[in-house]
Amino acid sequence: MSGAILLAGTGSDVGKSVITAGVCRHLKRRGVSVAPFKAQNMALNAAVTVDGGEIGRAQAAQAAACGIPPETAMNPILIKPTGERHSQVVVMGRPAFDAGARDYHRRRTALLPAVLDALNDLKGRFDAVVCEGAGSAAEINLRPHDLANMGLARAANMPVLLIADIDRGGALAALYGTLALLEPDDQALIAGFVINRFRGDPAVLEPGLEQLRELTGRPCLGVLPHLNGLDFDAEDSLALDRPLAAIAPLGSDSLAVSVVRLPRIANFTDVDALAAEPGVSVRFTDSAAEVRRADLVVLPGTKNTVGDLAWLRDNGLAEAIADRAADGGPVMGICGGYQMLGRAITDDVESRSGTVPGLSLLPVTCQFAESKTLAMHTGTAPGLGGAPAGGYSIRHGRPTVHDGRTWLRDAHGRDEGCVVGSVWGTSWHGVLEHDEARRAFLSIVAETAGREWKPGDEPFAAVRERRLDRLGDLVADHLDVNALETLLADGPPADLPIAPPGGAPAPRVWTGGEDEHHAN
Incomplete structure (x- = not known):
């Protein structure tokens, strides 16, 4: 096995970080040399790496799932908001510049080589690289400047799995809509779907998944159940809406x-x-x-x-x-x-x-x-x-x-x-x-x-290891891991159909305009 895969989402906080960690832990337990990667991360939850840099906390936790120390190549660009329209931009672990949304987008061309160099460095040292997307893969207003979702997938020619959180409702529409908004060359890399946080009888969901397959020509490679206590080093403050799980007192x-x-x-x-x-x-x-x-x-x-x-x-x-x-x-x-x-x-x-x-x-x-x-x-x-x-x-x-x-x-x-x-x-x-x-x-x-x-008497390090093992079990039990490993080995499937309208514009040169929402 030698390759990379991108786990993208229909939005923020749909479970990309958790599933990425679970895939990393599953591959590690299979004896695969694996590393995590997130090209561009907007987060205030950060960690210090062994090489003295700063990366998103979630990538450090994903490195732990891989059984390796965190390093700056795992998150080459970290955006740390300091206000509503202003952020500190950390490049390869070090503060590089402060920028607003428009200024940051103008720098995209200069930042892409750093992203690809970091990804290729990891691909050269590990059998597999599991990449996490950012926000929604269909932020088409941001597509010309995208470094973390389809822009990365296109540049690296890697297959993409698209994740939706069904606990919020509208997951099937979100999956189809995200795919359909992408331009044909982006759609050609979307190899399948993943449903996250499902409650209830999978047989009730199955007719919808079959219709989605007929509409898009793409399978659902996993329906992951909603499980309590899947605590993980979150990077998005949306996660704070859910209280931390409590343990009964001694x-x-x-x-x-x-x-x-x-x-x-x-x-x-x-x-x-x-x-x-x-x-x-x-x-x-x-x-x-x-x-x-x-x-x-x-x-x-x-x-x-x-x-x-x-x-x-x-x-x-x-x-x-x-x-x-x-x-x-x-x-x-x-x-x-x-x-x-x-x-x-x-x-x-x-x-x-x-x-x-x-x-x-x-x-x-x-x-x-x-x-x-x-x-x-x-x-x-x-x-x-x-x-x-x-x-x-x-x-x-x-x-x-x-x-x-x-x-x-x-x-x-x-x-x-x-x-x-x-x-x-x-x-x-x-x-x-x-x-x-x-x-x-x-x-x-x-x-x-x-x-x-x-x-209590259980070491916190053991608690974290148990949580990561539970994520690995979740992936092994509910994701088509054989299909996943095939995608890592062979890359994107050929001749995937294009879902209409496939209408996102091709990348163009940024010319300015109103401030845009920059999704995590």
């Missing part, structure tokens, strides 16, 4: 964690490990009332620290956080959230707002720098009994601690973070994934709340 009480759903929330998977503990419920919220009554509040990372800090104040959340801290209620700030908890932020880089006051719950000031800190950390948590700890940094901010006590220390002896009373902060993402440190911290939260809560 003790008599549970802990309620409220995560502030910032407008530009980033790296929200930092709290996944909390939900993996028995008796810990995790909810994302913009409710001041929920912030006040939770046992723990997490102020997460953000790509617009100053803007989201203003949003906290405008929506009464800053006051709610300050009140709970004054009452001894635990608060943890991570990265941008940590910066907000300090006395002042000086930002002439992201928001260009100069110096603005923070929430003044920690004796910390933060200066933003043009260069971005991208680093992996190992060490301990002296503030949590010396438990092993670590994480990673993705930030422009440089916090300075003026008082209080630090609670983390890296392997080089450098102190990190700050604690005053019940308010904790750190620049490190991923700290809560370290089992002893997480459980020690939650035990403090439980004691403060007067809860009879007991931690």
Whole structure:
């Protein structure tokens, strides 16, 4: 086997990332050397790679499904929105430029070689590359500039499977409509369909799939059932609409964690490990009332620290956080959230707002720098009994601690973070994934709340592996894996029929115009 396949979708959050991870895990278990790839990713959930770059968090999780370390070639372009019409563009793991939609599209020709070089590099080192599309494959207003869907498939001459989420309704229409809007040369690469999140009797769906095959000449290669608890490192904030699955408590009480759903929330998977503990419920919220009554509040990372800090104040959340801290209620700030908890932020880089006051719950000031800190950390948590700890940094901010006590220390002896009373902060993402440190911290939260809560004993790494194996099982049990491997080996089938109207225009030179929606 030697080749690549693209898993595209009829829209965002239809399950592309999850199914890509499942295909990767299935192939790995079959002994295939496999790597994930997403040419262009719009996400604020990022990870640091072994080669010191930055990629989408979902691609790092997909690499774990393959049993390999993440690298920048797996996500050569990462777009990190900083406002409604402005984004930081990361190319091959490093910030390259800031751009609006129109400016970014003008650069498409210059970016395509980097995408194809990264894909060809992976194809040269692995037996199979499983590519994930972005948003909808039929954003025909964006087709002239497309790097992640049919533009990539055409450039690499790879077969495409089109995925729809039937749980939302309209899946058959979405599949046919997506195909029919594509121009003939794009349609020629769509080799089949996949239905995701199906509930009920497959026999009831079968007549619709048969009609779809008659209309398009393409088979449905899998109907994947709706399964609870298929947790995955999501990249799209739409995933936050679904609460994290909770596990029954081991003790008599549970802990309620409220995560502030910032407008530009980033790296929200930092709290996944909390939900993996028995008796810990995790909810994302913009409710001041929920912030006040939770046992723990997490102020997460953000790509617009100053803007989201203003949003906290405008929506009464800053006051709610300050009140709970004054009452001894635990608060943890991570990265941008940590910066907000300090006395002042000086930002002439992201928001260009100069110096603005923070929430003044920690004796910390933060200066933003043009260069971005991208680093992996190992060490301990002296503030949590010396438990092993670590994480990673993705930030422009440089916090300075003026008082209080630090609670983390890296392997080089450098102190990190700050604690005053019940308010904790750190620049490190991923700290809560370290089992002893997480459980020690939650035990403090439980004691403060007067809860009879007991931690679990399963390592979070084992939880993640089990989740990835479950995705591999899902693919093996419900996808036509023989057809999948044939597509990887032989490429797109010949002489696929063209569904009318097949009317998307051919790629043309971008000439400007109104700002366009840029789908993830």
